[in-house]
Amino acid sequence: MDADALLYARLQFAFTVSFHIIFPAFTIGLSAFIATLLVMWQRTGVERYRTLAKFWTKIFAVSFAMGVVSGIVLSYQFGTNWSRFSEVVGNVIGPLIGYEVLTAFFLEASFLGVMLFGWNRVPPWLHVTSAVLVAIGTLISAFWILSANSWMQYPTGFEMRDGIAHPTDWLAVVFNPTFPYRFLHMVVACYLTTSFVVIAVGARYLLAGREEMQARTMLKMGLGMAIVLAPLQAMIGDAHGIKTLEVQPAKIAALEAHWEKKEEVDAAGHGVPLILFALPNPSAERNDFEIAIPRLGSLILTHSWDGSFPGLKDFAPEDRPPVWGPFIGFRIMVGLGLLMIAVAAWGVVEWARGALGRSRLFLRVASLMWPVGFVAILAGWIVTEQGRQPWIATGILRTADAASPVPGTSVLATLILFVLVYTIVFGIGVLYINRLINRGPTPLEKEPEGVPNRPLSAAENAGREVFGGTE
Secondary structure (H helix, E strand, O other): OOHHHHHHHHHHHHHHHHHHHHHHHHHHHHHHHHHHHHHHHHHHOOHHHHHHHHHHHHHHHHHHHHHHHHHHHHHHHHHHOOHHHHHHHHHHHHHHHHHHHHHHHHHHHHHHHHHHHOOOOOOHHHHHHHHHHHHHHHHHHHHHHHHHHHHHHOOOOEEEEOOEEEEOOHHHHHOOOOHHHHHHHHHHHHHHHHHHHHHHHHHHHHHHOOOHHHHHHHHHHHHHHHHHHHHHHHHHHHHHHHHHHHHOHHHHHHHOOOOOOHHHHHHHOOOOOEEEEEEEEOOOOEEEEEEEEOOHHHHHHHOOOOOOOOOHHHOOHHHOOOOHHHHHHHHHHHHHHHHHHHHHHHHHHHHHOOOOOOOHHHHHHHHOOOOHHHHHHHHHHHHHHHHHOOEEEOOOEEHHHOOOOOOHHHHHHHHHHHHHHHHHHHHHHHHHHHHHHHHOOOOOOOOHHHOOOOOOOHHHHHHHHHHOOOO
């Protein structure tokens, strides 16, 4: 494959996977939120939870459909643009993706119809169960996809025969060293993304003076999730970074824009700084306009002030990942993560003060937070995928050797078509989701002033006061 065709193939896959990852990430978190609402409705009898569940189920259906459509395109690209990749590692990647279809997709397909259309048509216990199983199905799907991607990051449990990877230990393949950290990191990111979408919608309604009971419920449930998961995500990310340093040191060197050789750092004894801002200069092997905190990089990654780790100069130029994408993407991801922690903490303080629904400054900020999780996920994905380069499967197959022998003009033509079609189709989908949000929750049954349709116990009344009662 010529250089232009390789570039177009990479751009095409990057474009389609960036669109795709947004929707499954949202549906993973949203399915769990819907299941939680329905379980709370079944346990308390408060119709507001069921009303909110139906409202978010409509949005889930649109997002799920767009995720499925964009995922099918990716599968075809493995054969059309990356046939050598399919040939070399297909014995490992193929079954992992197949397991995702046989377990997660079949489970979701079996109960999705009941979840979407079972309102007032099936017994409540069956409808609630279907929502829970769909949520579990999305997690199983994430399990297999991240297992496959993690294996590409750090392959284990295989042997090479005639240039083809053959699995020898499926447990080692599935549970490769980077998988647990990547799985937890991604799932928590999905839940956080959904939490801030829910928070933003609740804040938007309160600012407009509408759907007050439902808006308070969304705001409080979203904040309750975010205040736990946002700090947890920081801890998971720290553990993930330490493991990545162990198995993919070149990726860490790129995302930190760390150039010095390890032996030079050890000899100087000054540790590795944490670079807050810089303009990486790969041709000169240095950073321009660097702003850094001395030794803090060593402390974060080695938990020692004098610790060191390999720099980009420790690797041959042809084995180094690109620096700009991982370096900038990592700082965007971390910065947005800190922003989520700050906004969640601010919201909880307002909640504790009894001013959650009255602090218009907080509501305005919260209403603008809906895209933060999506941007953080995309930035993290750039760090992950560009940081693995020049390998498509580390140590097995380089990206330049994985592409199909097709003309660059053909790949460019399909890339242009994808951009046009995705812009139209997914633009319409996003506009439709926004219309559903503007329309707001439509009660299935009238519930005067938030009163449930049966008497509540003392414990249930306490839960109602926390999530939906007056402040």
